[in-house]
Amino acid sequence: MIILDGKKISNDIKDEIAAEVKKMKDKGEKVPHLAAIIVGNDGASLTYVGSKVKACERVGFESTLVQMSNTTSDVELLDKIQELNEDPEIDGFIVQLPLPPQINEQKVLLAVDPNKDVDGFHPTNFGKMALDMSTFIPATPFGILELLDRYGVETKGKHTVVIGRSHIVGRPMSILMGRKGFPGNSTVTLTHSHTKNITQITSQADIIISALGVPDFLKAEMVKDDAVIIDVGITRVPDETKPRGYRIVGDVDFANVCKKASYITPVPGGVGPMTIAMLLKNTLLARERHML
Numbered sequence: 001m002i003i004l005d006g007k008k009i010s011n012d013i014k015d016e017i018a019a020e021v022k023k024m025k026d027k028g029e030k031v032p033h034l035a036a037i038i039v040g041n042d043g044a045s046l047t048y049v050g051s052k053v054k055a056c057e058r059v060g061f062e063s064t065l066v067q068m069s070n071t072t073s074d075v076e077l078l079d080k081i082q083e084l085n086e087d088p089e090i091d092g093f094i095v096q097l098p099l100p101p102q103i104n105e106q107k108v109l110l111a112v113d114p115n116k117d118v119d120g121f122h123p124t125n126f127g128k129m130a131l132d133m134s135t136f137i138p139a140t141p142f143g144i145l146e147l148l149d150r151y152g153v154e155t156k157g158k159h160t161v162v163i164g165r166s167h168i169v170g171r172p173m174s175i176l177m178g179r180k181g182f183p184g185n186s187t188v189t190l191t192h193s194h195t196k197n198i199t200q201i202t203s204q205a206d207i208i209i210s211a212l213g214v215p216d217f218l219k220a221e222m223v224k225d226d227a228v229i230i231d232v233g234i235t236r237v238p239d240e241t242k243p244r245g246y247r248i249v250g251d252v253d254f255a256n257v258c259k260k261a262s263y264i265t266p267v268p269g270g271v272g273p274m275t276i277a278m279l280l281k282n283t284l285l286a287r288e289r290h291m292l
């Protein structure tokens with residue numbers, strides 16, 4: 001069994017990005033600038049956005065954090081997005097999801113300039129991705145592809161089962177794993193809350209990508225020998241023994257599933273750090289695009 005070490009690979013990627021930024025600086029060019037908008041004060045979202053800002057510092061990017069109150073209206077958020085769209089200093093930005101209930105998420109995603117949409121959530125970019133055109137690939141799926149690529153995990157002709165159909169992970173992942181090329185060329189099954197007999201499906205999978213958010217959902221008896229297991233789950237479970245009062249738990253019963261897997265991602269230290277590294281990568285691509 002081989003651990004797909006997202007922490008190590010994400011550090012390698014950040015080193016590669018930092019080297020590119022240094023070259024830009026040496027040539028007197030503007031360095032990439034990522035902005036993040038966060039609405040409200042959800043603890044997990046604040047942690048993710050904080051990590052994104054810290055990662056920017058680590059590679060030499062400029063970063064801007066825009067914090068808006070929980071009672072922000074659609075119009076106020078759309079005005080802020082317009083401001084960032086028009087600001088020549090900003091190469092790319094994200095609006096952290098989920099948003100409070102009074103805000104129409106679809107309107108928000110449509111308002112982001114597709115050339116600055118480093119999340120790859122705008123329909124133009126999502127459509128380009130589905131049509132094999134060059135574009136921003138959503139950071140978590142992009143991170144999973146990069147892990148499979150850097151470890152040389154074979155995906156061609158394999159049966160990939162994706163668990164969960166979210167717009168952020170499951171849906172794009174199902175499209176990307178079926179694309180021509182590497183990683184890709186898989187036969188993909190997308191499972192969700194209405195899927196019947198999920199064990200029957202997962203037990204036939206060569207590759208399982210679980211993005212459900214249910215701790216320890218995937219048990220050893222649901223997995224065949226030598227399967228590749230990618231765990232996207234990051235649920236906070238209360239734990240008095242931890243300084244923060246919680247621990248992060250994945251979708252996979254790691255202790256038992258790892259005995260059957262050929263490759264497996266840990267939680268934490270698997271997909272999570274890759275998401276941040278690929279957001280930086282998309283921001284570097286945005287900067288390079290804006291220079292053309």
Ligand code: GUN
Pocket residue numbers: 094095096097098119139140168275
């Ligand atoms: N919430 C959870 N994951 C993501 C992500 O990749 N991007 C944004 N904007 N929000 C998220």
